[in-house]
Structures are given as structure tokens and as C-alpha cells.
Amino acid sequence: MSTIKDVANLAGVSAGTVSIILNGKAAERKISSKTQERVLDAVKELNYHPNISARKLRSQYVSNNPTIALYWASDARVNLMARFLKGLLNATIQLKSNFDIIICPYKNDFLYLENGLKQRNIYNAAIIANTSISDMKYLENTVPKIPVVLFNRFSDKYCAVHVDNYKMGVESALLFSKMGHKNAAIMLAKSVYLAMDVRNKGFMETCKKSGIQILPENIIISDNTIKGGVEAAGKFIKLDNPPRALFCNSDNIALGALHVFNKKGIKVPEDVEIIAVGMSSAENTEFSNPPLTVINIPMEEMATSCIKIISDIIDHDVEKPTSVLFDTPMIIRDSCGNKYKATWK
């Protein structure tokens, strides 16, 4: 990286002159056009671009906002990011935008490569989202140089904003049980994320306890996309005895399944009842045909909470790791449990 001095040397002028020209004050300071030309040529030749840190430091009238890194797995569902960012924007507006939020895409399982966590001179703090199992292992065994808040994950060691994934599975199984089901199917997003596995576990273990059978062939694995749901439903309808209860650990999958069911004349909830985990925008499941019963993960509120914790940390108001557990309310709609709507807690 070349500096203003390099440019000055190449152009045969002083650094101050280069600065004046680059800041558009050449006319005002009556710099000769020849000098200007030489300087601009040198800038191009050296591919010089100014060091913003130095500029900021020097020109102090600029408010110096704390810089927050948002580590987001680049292959994670983008819809989630949208909901997250919505909450985050709300928070920054509420808190009068006192932070610079920098988006740091990372590859799952490779969080350990990120320098921002290892050095204290890049960001003031970090929010880490979508960690894989091995990313979490890395975090458990390292000491980041900056304060960290985990999004949608939990650890004793860190501040965390999370939900009870196991409970989501449990409640879905309980509702199916209440509806009298003895068999269930499950569509799973294949995933490097812990959270989804825990959901499945909660569902399956509670089914077992409640006398609901889940045959191995009724466990269908797919991508966490609408298309993935379409493919999963293709397998589902070919089953010999398709269960009349279906749990989807992501609403994308459920929307894809719904598409296929509608096309094939399979009626929801008459022929099959569906419960999904609400990860993407609430509107999508609220106005599907039929509207889907979902367990809603309040992404926006969780994001806001993240920012508030970060804000407290930066103000030195956090003594030790604190975590916030968000409730995940079951939103009963037409696809399952409508007759219990009034009584379901």
C-alpha cells in the first residue's frame, strides 16, 4: 500500500501539496496545473488510496463511532439476514445510530481464520451469527481479543441472545399428540448448525414419549429452501403410508411442501397437518394457502437485543457474560391445531 509520501516523492512535491490537491483545494490554494497533473499521475501509477484511519484520526470533527463487526456465514439463509438486519437497523435508529456496523461474511467451519476476533485494532466488538458446530468449538477454546455476542447460539463463556430450540420441537410434538396423531413425518434441513439438530431431537424424543411413531422412511432430509421443500414433498407423497402429521424444521421447507400438496390435491389440514419453525419473514407463512402454524423465532427482536448488549458492553456496563433467552410462541393457523387456537398457551 502506497502512502501520500510515496505519491509526493514520485511527483516531486511535498506530502502537504498532495493532500491539498486530493482534497479538491488546488484552485483555492492556487496550485499550478502542472503540479496537479504530476500528482494525479503519481496517484494513478501507485494506485494510491488514502488511509481512512489516518484521515479520521486527523480530522477529529468526525464522530468516532464504535465499530461493530457482524460475522455472518456467507452460505446462511439470506432471508434470515434480512430479518436480522431489520431488527438491527431499528436498534441503531433507536439508539441514534451510535455504531458503525460492518458486515463480515465468513465461511462456516472457518471462523477461526477471521482476524477481526484475534486483534483488538479492527473492531470494537463483534456479533457472531450462524456458527457451525466446529465454529462453536473454536470459540469455546479461544479468547477473542474483543467483546463478542452470540446470535442464536448459547455458551456460558459469551454473551448470547438465543431461543430454546429443544422446546420448539417438544411443543410441536405435544400439539400433534393433542390432535391425536400416532404417526408423524419430519422434514429436516440438512445443516451444519447446531440449532436445527436440537429442534429435531426435541421433536423426536417427545414424539417417542407421547406414543407418536416416526418411521425411518418418514424422516426426509432436504435443503433449507422452498425448492428443498418441493423435493422433500415429492418423496413424502410417494410414501406407502404417509403420516397425517408433518413437522418441518424450517418454514421454507414447509412452503415448498405446501406448493406440492396444493398441486396434487392433498388438503391441508384435512389430509396432513403441518407445523413449521418460523425463520423467514412472518408474512410468508401468514398468507400462504392455507396459512401455516409456526413456532416463531423473533429474529428482529433478537437482533435488537444483540445491539443493546453490545451497547452495554461498550459502555462498560456488563460485568460477566449475560444471555437473553427469547420466547418462541406457537402461532396457530389453519395448517394445524386450529380447534385449539383459543386454549393453546
Place this chain on the structure above:
Amino acid sequence: MSTIKDVANLAGVSAGTVSIILNGKAAERKISSKTQERVLDAVKELNYHPNISARKLRSQYVSNNPTIALYWASDARVNLMARFLKGLLNATIQLKSNFDIIICPYKNDFLYLENGLKQRNIYNAAIIANTSISDMKYLENTVPKIPVVLFNRFSDKYCAVHVDNYKMGVESALLFSKMGHKNAAIMLAKSVYLAMDVRNKGFMETCKKSGIQILPENIIISDNTIKGGVEAAGKFIKLDNPPRALFCNSDNIALGALHVFNKKGIKVPEDVEIIAVGMSSAENTEFSNPPLTVINIPMEEMATSCIKIISDIIDHDVEKPTSVLFDTPMIIRDSCGNKYKATWK
């Protein structure tokens, strides 16, 4: 804002000592625990947080990435942001992540309050998205201190990545005309954005030329949300003679309308044909019931293009404002024009 010197003074030590303690090297340097305590107390009392710019400047082993501001209207559709960010992440990964992207939420009509454009010491360059009419006016009449790329807008004065909104409306009208329609309805997102108005104009003017009538009562205005579409459809079905051709200037609205039509037993495309402008994630319209015919705005590719232009600007490879116009292909699906699928360009 307090500095390390303030902390040092209050604690009665030198700035160097404070730095050592704050960087976790107290043990290694055998700083007495009393001193450490005094310093940490002072940090808290002054609510000190380190100036990242100064840290970066001093510790040069940190790569000094150019900082790009992403100005995004905070009330704009979040789904759009998701698609945009997807393209942006792809680009940063492709280009080996040579940029720091800072999210700068702004309020529509108030872009002129943003300091980042007026000073050259905050960001190296900016992408501006979702400008309102008055924001555009501001941009036309000002000279930003940093390079700017407009997203989904056009101006002679700036680099821009955009689409032909008028043409979208024209092509929709032409397809309806080809299908033999003589009447059409239109559901419009009420909007501060220019782009949407231009679409409507293109549609309406071409309808007129093609002998398609749009009665005033067949122009329905709603929010650019699925719920908005639900409400608009509520009005639509109460019309005395609802047209059999419906243009929605956003796919959100179309999805909401579809929800209502399905519920009321109105068949698409038999009873009414729909064309929508595809702004949110492609999957949503691909797997609706029925799948929607859309004019797709390639948000992801446009975002990637933005980053590439920014990259060229920073490398001094852009002489004067360049703009990239993206094609918006009509994707024919079941909701309209299926019989022309093969022949439609």
C-alpha cells in the same frame, strides 16, 4: 470522548501503561494489581473506549481495507436488502473481500443529512440505494466528496446500476394485449420511489396504445407487502366488473392477492391473469400456487455489479460516470401467458 491520556491522568499513570493494561499485557509486563485497578476504574469512570482509527493506524500489520458505505433507506423492503446483500457477499468473496462494507441506514427524503457523503474522511466510497425523488434531487444538486454508485436509479452525473422500469410496464401491457385483454386492473405500491411510478406509467401508457382500458376504479393502491396485496385483493373482488388481467408492480402484492383469490375460489389464470414485478426472492413466486409470471429484477447481479464498479473506482480505473443497465427478463409461469412461453422473447 475521552482519550487514553485522560484515563492516564485520572489514574495517575502514563498513557503507555494504560495501553499495556488495556491490551491484556499487564501480567507479562508485571504491572502491579493496584495500578491495574486504578486504570480500570478510570476507564469505567470516563466511559473510555479506544479510538479504532488510531489503533489501526498504529498497528499496521492490519490490512487497511477501503471502507464502502451502503446507504439503505431504513423503511425500504427488507426482502430487497436480502437479495442485494446476497449479491454483495458474493462479490466481496469473489474479489477476496477487499472491502469493509458499512451499513448506513438513512431516512428517505433525508439523505442530505448524511455526513458520510459530505466529508472525505469517513468512507472511501458509497453505494446509495432506494433514493426517493427528493433524495435524487439532492444528489443532482450536490457534489459528494466521495465516489458514489447509485443502485436501481439513474443519473447522468453518477455511476449507476439500474433497470429499465418503463420497459417493464410496457412488456406487461404487451403480453396482456397479446392475450386479448381489453380491460386491466393494476395494484400499485404507494411509494416514495421513482422506479415504481415509472413502471406504472409504462404499463398504463402502453395499455392505452394497445386498446386496453384501465378504469379509475381498477387502479388499486396498497402497501408494498403481502398484507397490502391481501387488502388490495379485498377491494378488487368487490369491483362490479373485475378485469381479467391484473398487473402488480411488486410481487409481494401479487402474493397477497393470490392468497385471497385462492381462498375465494377465484382461479388464476382462468378467472384472472396476473403479471408481477419480481422484487423479492425468486423462490417465493416460483413456488406459489399457481407460480407467478414475473418480470425479474436481477437484484443479486446488480449488487455484484455495484461492487465491481466501486472496486474500479477505487483503483482509479473509472474516468467518468459509467452506468450498467440490466435486462429484466419476463419469466412466464402459470399465472399468465403460459401458451406463449416458447415464443415470448
Place this chain on the structure above:
DNA sequence: CTGAAAGCGCTTACAG
């Protein structure tokens, strides 16, 4: 155990 000083890359008031 702690301090004084140099220097990161810039900008700007001042001098000539």
C-alpha cells in the same frame, strides 16, 4: 514495575 519518546498516515495553519 513504569515512563518518555517515536512514529503510523494524514491535514492544516503557518511561513516564505
Place this chain on the structure above:
DNA sequence: CTGAAAGCGCTTACAG
């Protein structure tokens, strides 16, 4: 018309 120098807030090698 242009240059030399100070200084923004930090960190670190060095001195004691």
C-alpha cells in the same frame, strides 16, 4: 505557488 512542522490517539521498543 509550495514546503516544513505539528499533532490527531494510539502502541511498542527502549531505558531506567
